[in-house]
Amino acid sequence: MAKHKIANHIRRLRFETAEMTQKDLAERVGVTRQTIVAIEAAKYSPTLELAFQIARVFGRPLEEVFSYGEGEAG
Numbered sequence: 001m002a003k004h005k006i007a008n009h010i011r012r013l014r015f016e017t018a019e020m021t022q023k024d025l026a027e028r029v030g031v032t033r034q035t036i037v038a039i040e041a042a043k044y045s046p047t048l049e050l051a052f053q054i055a056r057v058f059g060r061p062l063e064e065v066f067s068y069g070e071g072e073a074g
Helices: 010-016 022-029 033-040 048-058
Strands: 004-008 066-070
Antiparallel strands (some): 004 066
16 A cells, blocks of 8 residues: 655745745744654644645645655655
8 A cells, every 4th residue: 555645845945935944934833843844854744724824934825835645755
C-alpha cells in the first residue's frame, strides 16, 4: 500500500517572501519554530486550521502551499 503524505512548499515560499525565517513564520501563526521545521520536513501534518493560517501568511490558496498524494513529500 502506498504511503500518503502532505507535501508542502513552505520553504520555497518563505524565501520568496523576503527570506522569512522559520521563527518569523512560527510567530505569525502561533506555533514553535520546531513545529514549522517538522511541517517543512513532512514529519508532521498540520491541522487544517494551521494549514489555512500558513497559506494566509503567504497570501496563497491552500492548494498552492499544501498538497496531498502518494509518495514522498517534497
